[in-house]
Amino acid sequence: MNSNASQHVTVIGAGIVGLCVAYALRKEGFAVRVIDPEEPGSQCSFGNAGAISAGSVAPLAMPGILKSSAKMLLEADSPLYVPPHYWLRAAPWLWRFVASATPQRVEEIATALTDLFTGAVENHRALAKEIGCPDRVVQTGQLHLYRNAAALDKDMGSWRLRERHGVKCERLDAKAIRDLEPAVSSDYTLAMFMPEQGAVTNPFAYAHAIAEAARQRGVDFVRDRVRMLAPHAGGWKVQGVERTYQSNLVVMAAGVWSAELLRPLGLRLPLESQRGYHLHVASPNIAIGRPIVFADRKVFAVPMEHGLRISGTVEFGGLEMPPTARRAEALGEAAVQGLPGLALNAPTMWMGHRPCLPDSLPVLGPVSRLPGLWCAFGHGHLGVTGSVNTGRWIAQALANKMPLERFVRYSLARFY
Ligand SMILES: Cc1cc2nc3c(=O)[nH]c(=O)nc-3n(C[C@H](O)[C@H](O)[C@H](O)COP(=O)(O)OP(=O)(O)OC[C@H]3O[C@@H](n4cnc5c(N)ncnc54)[C@H](O)[C@@H]3O)c2cc1C
Helix, strand or coil, X not given: CCHHHHCEEEEECCCHHHHHHHHHHHHCXXXXXXXXXXXXXXXXXXXXXXXXXXXXXXXXXXXXXXXXXXXXXXXXXXXXXXXXXXXXXXXHHHHHHHHCCCHHXXXXXXXXXXXXXXXXXXXXXXXXXXXXXXXXXXXCCEEEEECCHHHHHHCHHHHHHHHHCCCCCEEECHHHHXXXXXXXXXXXXXXXXXXXXXXXXXXXXXXXXXXXXXXXXXXEEECCCEEEEEEECCEEEEEECCCEEEECEEEECCHHHHHHHHHHHCCCCCXXXXXXXXXXXXXXXXXXXXXXXXXXXXXXXXXECCEXXXXXXXXXXXXXXXXXXXXXXXXXXXXXXXXXXXXXXXXXXXXXXXXXXXXXXXXXXXXXXXXXXXXXECCHHHHHHHHHHHHHHHHHHHCCCCCHHHHXXXXXXXXX
């Protein structure tokens, strides 16, 4: 019998990250239980843009971030907005965000993201094949569009950073853009194309397929809301609303909700929701072949299994504030400008909570002062991308096949 089988692991949260962790742990032979009050993949992992952006190794806070985004933060229609009532709450997070934008720290973060994202497209493709939905992960590349050279120059720091970290990037002129994506407006005259990037064609269905495959391999899925957890008899006691669960190990993978579950254990983390939106159009009247980013509006347009998804924007405001319909409408307006033939026929609107730490790195690995407690949350804008390797790393480390040192850069100790 596999010796890991005697180790029982409770994974808290069945988003794309918790599901990849649970699936990988089961493959290593662990006995695994996943607890979530909601259907697997139904929160932030439901409505994202599905891009597997392994080349997105530049953190959100680049040198000069204060100058480039200060005005934006105050404008309700801008791609990055903090409503007045939330400023006091957001201020400490924003302070850390700006403080992480030093050239040296940016290089360190890019190195850490490169490590986490290496092989993400291939590993997602392998996973999709293994669980019986090979067509759900595709490698189409990703196109970032600019109106002119001055706009591209402003982003050149992050493109150079990507190139330094081995990401393949090609500069395209207006003709090459039209050859690749005829539906794009001629207002966009320059682009950066990353041919090696991938995409999930239906994020919710993909999460569901991982959950189903995990269930078939013996992972126990429990519908319950975790209230608290505590060390108990050499392992962990996890108290849900319905009942109490015991296990040797716990992996916290509850996305943006992880911080409130860890706080009673004395772990205070600067984890904020960056609320993002999508408009999904079933019959858009145009076709595009790959995820497109309108860089000036920070808007993604992504072809999906059932239509076109337009997504993006960052809104602070926490977990309780209702969605702001205007932000989703602004996405539609930007997409119509970039794709003039687009028909916004009866779009559906969605808002989700990206779990974001100020340095754009997730929290991964063991909590040294609480043996048996592991973290896998805070993947921010790139949780689909990072999920597959997060799962593999945690499973391999717990199976003693990967050294724990690999987690040092992502440890929650960096906030203490
Ligand atoms: C508009 C938008 C576009 C995006 N586009 C992309 C993209 O193109 N590419 C990319 O890589 N990423 C993208 N992301 C980011 C990505 O969606 C997230 O990083 C990812 O979904 C986070 O996954 P998660 O499993 O950590 O969190 P979630 O999917 O939110 O899962 C957390 C789970 O924890 C559960 N939970 C909460 N509280 C408890 C509790 N007390 N007990 C038990 N369970 C609990 C929740 O019910 C939930 O199921 C996008 C996000 C948004 C909003």
